[in-house]
Amino acid sequence: MYTVSRVVKNLTANPASILTRAMSVLPKRNTEELKTLKTLSVSNPKPYVFHVQLNRPDKYNAFTKQMWLEVKECFENLHINPDCRAIVLSGAGKHFTAGIDLTSMMMLGQELGEVEDVSRKGYVMEPLIKLYQDSVSALEVCQKPVIAAVHSACIGAGVDFITAADIRYSTKDAWFQVKEVDIGMAADVGSLQRFPKVIGSQSLARELCFTGRKFLSDEAVKCGLVSRVFENQEELLQGALELAELIASKSPIAVQATKNNMVYSLDHTNQEGLDNIRNVNKLYLQSEDFLTAVAAQLTKGEKPNFSKL
């Protein structure tokens, strides 16, 4: 029979098994699982740095249902993967992405055509759009900073996707298009929400969303969509990986709390943001990372190593 004193005695007598049991209820954090993804290629090129590459180069990395599902799965995994502290996101082949897969969209249209009642068609569409939204949002929900490395075309869903990333770098030849209006739809997986906040101009954001005008890397830098431009794809990837490596060398507690609070502060008042970080830091300022990092700064000693989360 469980009594309070017995439970307390057990807890204090065997802390390791308590931890093991507590950890066993957490979801899986398995890097191997990421290798089975079909539309993404995931690697771990430097300690604590992951490289996620959209990998349908023959289809210009156009987003199919499988890709939306796998993006979600991948970022949910990296969110809780202790071996990951920063992520680079790029596209394989000629373009970063041609947006949603138009062939799949046509097929979906045909399937919907078989359903007569309009509300039943809506019943099919709603969870699908939600899945696609959650897939893009997985980049933002993921606690680890995501650096999008964009080359050549980044169209439609691609813009939704990169505006959910934390940092955007591109090549000189990169170009962008909020193209949804051209296929007769309002963007519905994040561009209308995140893009104006990222570039900080409602006027320009609305112009680009209403017209679907293609814009190049120089304009993308000027408006703040992209923070750094590289000569070519090789230099882009090197620059993005170096940035990821630098971020990954910092305290994961500090970096992840910073991301959480910056995302939270996007749509909360300054006071709510301050309340949030105060509540977080009353715990995190007691972390070993804080002591280690402060000591390293004071002694100007070796770069500190932070233990896994």
Ligand SMILES: CC/C=C\C=C\CC(=O)SCCNC(=O)CCNC(=O)[C@H](O)C(C)(C)COP(=O)(O)OP(=O)(O)OC[C@H]1O[C@@H](n2cnc3c(N)ncnc32)[C@H](O)[C@@H]1OP(=O)(O)O
């Ligand atoms: C719930 C909804 C959620 C999200 C919705 C998002 C909406 C969007 O993403 S809107 C944007 C949709 N995308 C497009 O309109 C892009 C269309 N493609 C192009 O503009 C061009 O192909 C290009 C990417 C600029 C590349 O041009 P180019 O290098 O000249 O190649 P092409 O000869 O045009 O294309 C080669 C080959 O690829 C096929 N393809 C290109 N884009 C797509 C796509 N998005 N989906 C499916 N297939 C695509 C193109 O048809 C060609 O196929 P072939 O079989 O070789 O003819």
